[in-house]
Amino acid sequence: MTHPPANLPNVQRRGLMLVLSSPSGAGKSTIARAVLERDPDIAMSVSATTRSPRPGEVDGKDYHFVSVATFQQMVGAGQFLEHAKVFDNYYGTPKQPVEDALASGRDVLFDIDWQGTQQLGQNARDDLVTVFILPPSLAELERRLHTRAQDSAEVVAKRMAKAGDEMSHWFEYEYIVLNAEVDRSIARVQSILDSERLKRNRQVGMAAFVNALRGQ
Ligand SMILES: Nc1ncnc2c1ncn2[C@@H]1O[C@H](COP(=O)(O)OP(=O)(O)OP(=O)(O)O)[C@@H](O)[C@H]1O
Numbered sequence: 177m178t179h180p181p182a183n184l185p186n187v188q189r190r191g192l193m194l195v196l197s198s199p200s201g202a203g204k205s206t207i208a209r210a211v212l213e214r215d216p217d218i219a220m221s222v223s224a225t226t227r228s229p230r231p232g233e234v235d236g237k238d239y240h241f242v243s244v245a246t247f248q249q250m251v252g253a254g255q256f257l258e259h260a261k262v263f264d265n266y267y268g269t270p271k272q273p274v275e276d277a278l279a280s281g282r283d284v285l286f287d288i289d290w291q292g293t294q295q296l297g298q299n300a301r302d303d304l305v306t307v308f309i310l311p312p313s314l315a316e317l318e319r320r321l322h323t324r325a326q327d328s329a330e331v332v333a334k335r336m337a338k339a340g341d342e343m344s345h346w347f348e349y350e351y352i353v354l355n356a357e358v359d360r361s362i363a364r365v366q367s368i369l370d371s372e373r374l375k376r377n378r379q380v381g382m383a384a385f386v387n388a389l390r391g392q
């Protein structure tokens with residue numbers, strides 16, 4: 177029988193980073209919200225943006241709404257894990273809260289675009305799990321953007337014009353979830369999370385077993 181390494185019992189769980197990307201309106205915020213409600217072990221990464229708040233959006237919860245000058249200062253100070261211009265605004269992931277959550281063993285959920293995902297991937301992070309959410313069709317995507325009723329017709333048209341470009345990045349992601357029936361999509365993302373946790377926690381699980389054997 178092969179024995180586990182002697183240092184196994186000291187293994188600490190580090191959180192994983194679960195990224196959701198999609199063309200605008202495909203449903204990633206809807207899925208993210210549901211996963212967060214059901215799963216206390218994952219935290220949402222709250223991005224900073226120069227976009228204006230939509231009706232009902234709360235500063236510090238949905239986004240940190242900042243000016244372009246503040247955003248640029250944050251870029252200069254190296255405060256972002258990744259940042260990008262998406263449509264006509266800047267968006268970025270504040271680094272410190274993510275690093276703190278991961279170090280404490282908490283998973284982190286990201287709603288970011290393909291540019292941000294590429295930047296996270298460049299650091300070859302083995303804690304990264306990437307999921308691309310696809311709409312059932314472009315007509316349904318447009319319907320969802322209009323039904324959400326939070327953006328002007330001009331903004332919706334701009335986002336639709338970019339949808340094809342954004343979807344062309346699907347192959348850079350590990351998982352594709354076609355968001356037709358929302359409950360099914362939520363369950364699929366939750367299954368991805370569960371299975372990636374199990375994969376990464378092999379050593380933690382084994383350490384618990386070894387500790388139990390040693391009576392600790
Ligand atoms: N499976 C679904 N079936 C029907 N409507 C859906 C589905 N998933 C999400 N929606 C609706 O589509 C609209 C857009 O969803 P959501 O805001 O989650 O998209 P998003 O991908 O986060 O968009 P953005 O990138 O612009 O933030 C919302 O009104 C939401 O309720």
Ligand SMILES: Nc1nc2c(ncn2[C@@H]2O[C@H](COP(=O)(O)O)[C@@H](O)[C@H]2O)c(=O)[nH]1
Nearest residue numbers: 223259260262267268269287288289291292
């Ligand atoms: N690269 C990043 N992209 C981000 C971040 N936060 C959000 N986003 C993406 O921007 C678009 C538009 O979002 P919206 O809230 O204005 O509809 C969407 O694709 C988001 O995923 C970020 O920190 N970095």
